[in-house]
Amino acid sequence: MSHSALETGNRQKLQKNDQIRIRKDIRSLTQDELDHLINAWIFVQNNEPDPDTLPDNPNTVSFFNIAGFHGEPFRGAGYSSSQWWGGYCNHGNVLFPTWHRAYLLCLENALQQYDKTVSIALPYWNEIDTDGNNPIPKIFLQKTYVFKNGKEVPNPLYSYKLASAIRDRLLPIPDADYSKYKGYNTVRYPFSGLVGTPDVATTDAHNSLMQELNTLKDGTTDSLLQSNVYNWLRATVINDQGVTVGGSTADNYIRSLFAPNYTVFSNTTSAEKWNDDRFDDSSAGGLGTADDAVMPLERPHNAVHLAVGGFEVPGIPSRSYIPDANGDMGENDTASFDPIFFFHHCFIDLVFWAWQTKHNQDTQLDLMEFYPGTNSVDSQGPTPGITGNTWLNLETPLNPFPRNSNASSALLVFLLPEVYVDANQCHRM
């Protein structure tokens, strides 16, 4: 294994001060903390998108722009070619954990602009704590939010109304038309958000039917969402054709902590290769059913996306029990427009940090260079600014987040009372 170590700040020098952000379980926030979080989210969601100019501004305070860094609106070579990826996110490669770590900091920095005098951190959705049969914390399901002073507002964590249209130019390949109009509100399972021309009629009929269920009994669709996510996390998921498509995700998070090195921990492509070489489990899609097969963090992460969004796109194996459920979280193009995305990823970052501390990789990450999962063409394809067939390592730019940006203590993030993450760890500064 060759080593590509990240340089990090000197841990000893760091002091807890008001610039250090403490990330907490969202279920544990006080009313005052929640009030502040909600106000900051309203602030970023209300900020108009920046003018449509390149390069993208990584210091934007507009939620539309930040959400748009992940997938749509596509830019670069991936704007209209599916051989490339038009968003900046990295999946199926070794930059998956680090890119998303930088992404969380980007949103957190924008939230911080709401009131610079109060330190704000993103709380996480603790996905191991399924709270009986209600794995999704209530705050994400309330249509309105009531502040301590009694004022009621639309809840910014329930749904986001697109400040601008997004257009999917990849139609009809590789999958559905993920174009969405300005003013579209993000949705979750069992609803569908496929409002592009070829799908809109089916979607309207489907969503009316789902709404009808709520008319018969208030809260039915929320219960369906909770039980779907519960099944993905703790039980087994059967799709609409009776095929088992997932489950045991909470256990898989724990299993991922035992992955022996960063490369195979970090992403599905590298883990598949690792497992292919060691176990004959091709029937399980190369993702390892053997007890000692490696579980990459990305896999349970994917499961929660599919659970919250649902996924049943023509021509692709269904991942939903309810047909036509295609909420935004289920698809890479649109997932980050649903506010819950960031709380999900905050939990992913926590598991990443837990793996780092368990494996003494908290001040550096060792990478198996040139291993599957380390090339820019792996999985969804090269991101804007990265050429095809480039070897990825921990020096690869995490666009659009610049090197050297914000290399200050303002980026120290407490994940748990005793641990912190230094942004230097997610990127060589």
Ligand SMILES: N[C@@H](CC1=CC(=O)C(=O)C=C1)C(=O)O
């Ligand atoms: N495309 C992933 C699920 C998924 C992952 C993401 O990272 C995302 O943003 C949206 C969806 C899968 O099929 O397993």
